[in-house]
Amino acid sequence: MTDQKTIKIYLYTRFERLWHWFQAAVVITLIITGLEIHGTYSFLGFKTAVRIHNYIGLTWLTLFAFFVFWLFTTGEWRQYIPTTKRLFSVVRYYAWDIFQGKPHPVQKSTHAKHNPLQRLAYLGISAMLLPVQMVTGLLYYLYNDLQGFFALSVLAGIHTLIALFLLNFLIIHLYMITTGHSVLGHVAGMVTGWEEVTDTTAIEDWETKAVRKN
Amino acid sequence: MKKRIVFSCKMAATAIAAFLCFLSPAFAATPENSDDAPGRRLARQAVKGSKQWTTTDHKKMEALNKDFTSGEEITRACISCHSEAATQFHKTIHWTWLASEDKTDLRYGKAGFSVNNFCISGNAMEDKSCLSCHPGWDKKGVQGEVNCLKCHNSSGFNFEEALTDVKSFLKDEDPEAHEMAKDLQQDIKKAVTQVTFPDRKSCGDCHFTGGGGDGVKHGDLDTSLTKPNRMLDVHMGTDGKNFTCTRCHTTTEHNIAGRIYTNPAVESRKSLIEDDLAPKITCESCHSAMPHKNDSKMNDHTDVVSCQACHIPSFARVNPTMMMWDWSKTGKMKDGKPYTEDGEFGKPVYKTIKGEFKWEKNVIPEYYRFNGSLTSTTADDVIDPGQIVKVSQPVGDKSDPQTRIFPFKIHRGKQPYDKVHNKLLAPILSGSKGFWTTLDMNDAIERGNKTLGLPYSGQFDYVETTYAMPITHMVAPKENALACTECHIRETSRLAGITDLYMPGRDRFRLVDTIGWVSVLGAFVAVLLHGLGRFFMRNGKED
Ligand code: HEM
Numbered sequence: 001m002t003d004q005k006t007i008k009i010y011l012y013t014r015f016e017r018l019w020h021w022f023q024a025a026v027v028i029t030l031i032i033t034g035l036e037i038h039g040t041y042s043f044l045g046f047k048t049a050v051r052i053h054n055y056i057g058l059t060w061l062t063l064f065a066f067f068v069f070w071l072f073t074t075g076e077w078r079q080y081i082p083t084t085k086r087l088f089s090v091v092r093y094y095a096w097d098i099f100q101g102k103p104h105p106v107q108k109s110t111h112a113k114h115n116p117l118q119r120l121a122y123l124g125i126s127a128m129l130l131p132v133q134m135v136t137g138l139l140y141y142l143y144n145d146l147q148g149f150f151a152l153s154v155l156a157g158i159h160t161l162i163a164l165f166l167l168n169f170l171i172i173h174l175y176m177i178t179t180g181h182s183v184l185g186h187v188a189g190m191v192t193g194w195e196e197v198t199d200t201t202a203i204e205d206w207e208t209k210a211v212r213k214n
Numbered sequence: 215m216k217k218r219i220v221f222s223c224k225m226a227a228t229a230i231a232a233f234l235c236f237l238s239p240a241f242a243a244t245p246e247n248s249d250d251a252p253g254r255r256l257a258r259q260a261v262k263g264s265k266q267w268t269t270t271d272h273k274k275m276e277a278l279n280k281d282f283t284s285g286e287e288i289t290r291a292c293i294s295c296h297s298e299a300a301t302q303f304h305k306t307i308h309w310t311w312l313a314s315e316d317k318t319d320l321r322y323g324k325a326g327f328s329v330n331n332f333c334i335s336g337n338a339m340e341d342k343s344c345l346s347c348h349p350g351w352d353k354k355g356v357q358g359e360v361n362c363l364k365c366h367n368s369s370g371f372n373f374e375e376a377l378t379d380v381k382s383f384l385k386d387e388d389p390e391a392h393e394m395a396k397d398l399q400q401d402i403k404k405a406v407t408q409v410t411f412p413d414r415k416s417c418g419d420c421h422f423t424g425g426g427g428d429g430v431k432h433g434d435l436d437t438s439l440t441k442p443n444r445m446l447d448v449h450m451g452t453d454g455k456n457f458t459c460t461r462c463h464t465t466t467e468h469n470i471a472g473r474i475y476t477n478p479a480v481e482s483r484k485s486l487i488e489d490d491l492a493p494k495i496t497c498e499s500c501h502s503a504m505p506h507k508n509d510s511k512m513n514d515h516t517d518v519v520s521c522q523a524c525h526i527p528s529f530a531r532v533n534p535t536m537m538m539w540d541w542s543k544t545g546k547m548k549d550g551k552p553y554t555e556d557g558e559f560g561k562p563v564y565k566t567i568k569g570e571f572k573w574e575k576n577v578i579p580e581y582y583r584f585n586g587s588l589t590s591t592t593a594d595d596v597i598d599p600g601q602i603v604k605v606s607q608p609v610g611d612k613s614d615p616q617t618r619i620f621p622f623k624i625h626r627g628k629q630p631y632d633k634v635h636n637k638l639l640a641p642i643l644s645g646s647k648g649f650w651t652t653l654d655m656n657d658a659i660e661r662g663n664k665t666l667g668l669p670y671s672g673q674f675d676y677v678e679t680t681y682a683m684p685i686t687h688m689v690a691p692k693e694n695a696l697a698c699t700e701c702h703i704r705e706t707s708r709l710a711g712i713t714d715l716y717m718p719g720r721d722r723f724r725l726v727d728t729i730g731w732v733s734v735l736g737a738f739v740a741v742l743l744h745g746l747g748r749f750f751m752r753n754g755k756e757d
Contacts, residue, residue: 037702037718037719038718038719038722039702039703039704039718039719039720039722042699045698045699046697046698046699046702046703046719047697047698050511050698051511054511094744098748099747099748099751100751101751143514144514144517151716152715152716153716153721153723156716156718156721157723157726160722160723160726160727160730161726161729161730163730164726164727164729164730164731164733164734165730165733167730167734168730168733168734168736168737169737171734171737171738171741172737172740172741175741175744175745178745179748
């Protein structure tokens with residue numbers, strides 16, 4: 001590690017950082033208020049929790065549409081294309097090599113911001129959990145106007161399960177950011193946009209598919 | 215670098231705030247305490263500037279300028295102008311005590327086969343003590359003449375007593391007695407002319423003391439409503455809207471709007487905007503079906519939950535109400551004599567002639583689905599004595615659009631039933647042969663059932679019963695309406711008994727919660743171990 005030199009690259013654009021922190025705040029707020037609505041604890045008061053949950057949920061839902069628009073117009077969606085290549089070595093890294101102080105097998109670059117394991121996780125979250133959570137949330141919100149359409153209990157069951165899965169993700173995510181070059185390295189990256197990466201081999205061709213070649 | 219961070223944060227905060235304001239006008243636009251709930255606005259409008267007025271001064275009416283010697287004479291004087299009043303009134307349940315329009319149908323009504331678990335039966339008007347609440351003269355029941363003053367007089371004068379005295383004084387030879395009769399008749403004349411529309415006391419004289427005493431029967435109707443404050447009842451409160459009963463219990467041809475045994479008060483809930491001549495008996499009549507502020511979650515409740523369920527947090531808030539009456543305990547003596555024992559609230563907990571009672575104050579209602587109709591077990595219906603008999607029970611079904619979750623007082627009782635016929639029995643209570651005099655239940659039943667023309671096998675026992683009464687008065691000011699967590703809470707939900715719907719905060723699926731929390735805990739443990747691993751291996755660094 002010591003013999004490798006680190007460089008700083010501009011990894012996250014202002015929009016991406018803004019979206020990231022906005023979404024972080026939103027999801028955390030929704031989990032806190034959601035679990036109160038679920039009856040797990042009382043904190044803000046049921047009425048307040050419901051009100052905040054609904055406002056934040058709907059706001060996020062609307063903005064998410066813009067996010068999806070951005071994702072597709074910029075081609076950034078390619079960052080999430082799942083790959084099994086080097087997936088195993090990333091898994092092995094976190095399961096084993098990290099304890100030995102070995103370097104991360106996949107380097108970040110502007111064209112490949114996420115490693116294969118992240119891709120899979122974020123794709124699962126963004127493409128599966130969040131949309132389902134938003135849809136069930138919206139249906140829950142509109143339940144009174146769409147009566148007879150579906151059972152509230154089923155909706156609530158799915159919504160609660162995913163809420164807890166997202167809490168699960170949050171815990172792992174918060175932990176994973178401590179695995180950067182320094183404990184707060186990744187945090188700084190997401191705040192400033194500049195991330196410290198090890199200057200190793202050139203980015204391989206398969207990782208840069210996000211760039212149009214013609 | 216630092217500048218950048220600060221700038222980013224500022225940007226983010228501004229953007230989020232802007233989006234929130236943009237998307238949620240209610241966040242920014244609704245000042246606290248602004249009173250823009252449409253339901254209140256509508257109702258205020260509906261009762262605005264409606265002072266009652268009249269073209270008649272009864273003091274100037276020649277027909278009333280008389281020395282009356284009997285109640286019937288007074289009534290005839292009324293009818294001399296109000297020619298149809300008695301005819302109309304004779305057709306109403308207030309007069310006949312029978313629910314059906316067909317007055318030969320004895321099934322429901324206290325002059326028919328209906329029973330409750332208080333004083334049990336009206337014994338076809340044969341139990342004369344019941345008739346103190348019949349609006350005729352001198353407890354003559356439907357045989358007598360209508361006593362208009364019972365509901366239309368504000369003097370508080372005891373006409374029946376005075377007229378009895380007048381009669382006996384006039385019979386007397388003594389001229390002094392005649393003088394006294396004349397004086398009394400002057401008083402009567404003065405009192406008679408104080409004609410009014412019924413006020414709370416007029417209705418309350420009977421309806422506040424149903425079951426034989428203040429607050430015995432209803433729980434949401436007792437003498438505290440004669441002059442309530444708005445904390446007790448926003449509509450009737452003298453410092454509130456000061457409504458009389460008839461403000462909502464509107465009347466056509468002396469038929470007064472309200473539920474009659476199994477018949478709901480209205481066929482369907484309508485606001486005055488939909489039908490301005492509909493009775494004003496439902497909350498929706500004046501407040502509409504969407505009474506809360508436009509963005510309020512509460513409006514999403516109104517198709518399932520009645521207004522009363524949240525806006526009457528508890529009943530019997532000033533005077534206590536009877537919650538249990540056990541007839542099987544009657545007959546105990548103290549020193550060989552009947553006795554009364556008072557308990558909490560200064561209310562009797564035991565009476566030799568009536569049995570054992572329980573009273574409560576600030577009672578939290580029980581909640582049932584209710585479409586406005588009650589099933590009623592009469593003295594002519596077969597019961598299952600192995601179970602608690604529901605003498606009166608709300609009818610309602612989740613799929614019925616008229617049904618709402620509604621608050622009830624459930625009065626529990628133990629009362630006699632026929633062991634052979636399996637029917638509730640109707641003992642006669644007052645009078646020289648009544649149970650209260652003889653303390654002989656078997657004989658009282660024999661006589662009581664005879665008044666109804668219902669057979670009695672000669673063998674009785676006591677059976678537990680419940681009697682449900684809808685709670686709809688004593689509407690509290692809005693700040694005292696129930697908080698969400700009175701129902702949306704895991705263990706102590708007021709709606710614990712209503713299990714056919716999913717309620718956030720109350721309900722959950724054990725499997726979902728278990729899987730979810732195990733995964734959360736799993737993540738936590740994994741992260742902890744991984745972190746400890748890294749810490750102790752020092753990320754493989756050798757120093
Ligand atoms: C990170 C995303 C979210 C999380 C973690 C989350 C969590 C929760 C949880 C745990 C509940 C309680 C479920 C129950 O016990 O029945 C809940 C209720 C609810 N959620 Fe979400 N939720 C999220 C997103 C959304 C979104 C996007 C909406 C859309 C508006 C939404 C709308 C609702 C509604 C309407 C309720 C029921 C509240 C009520 O009683 O009115 N949620 N949420």
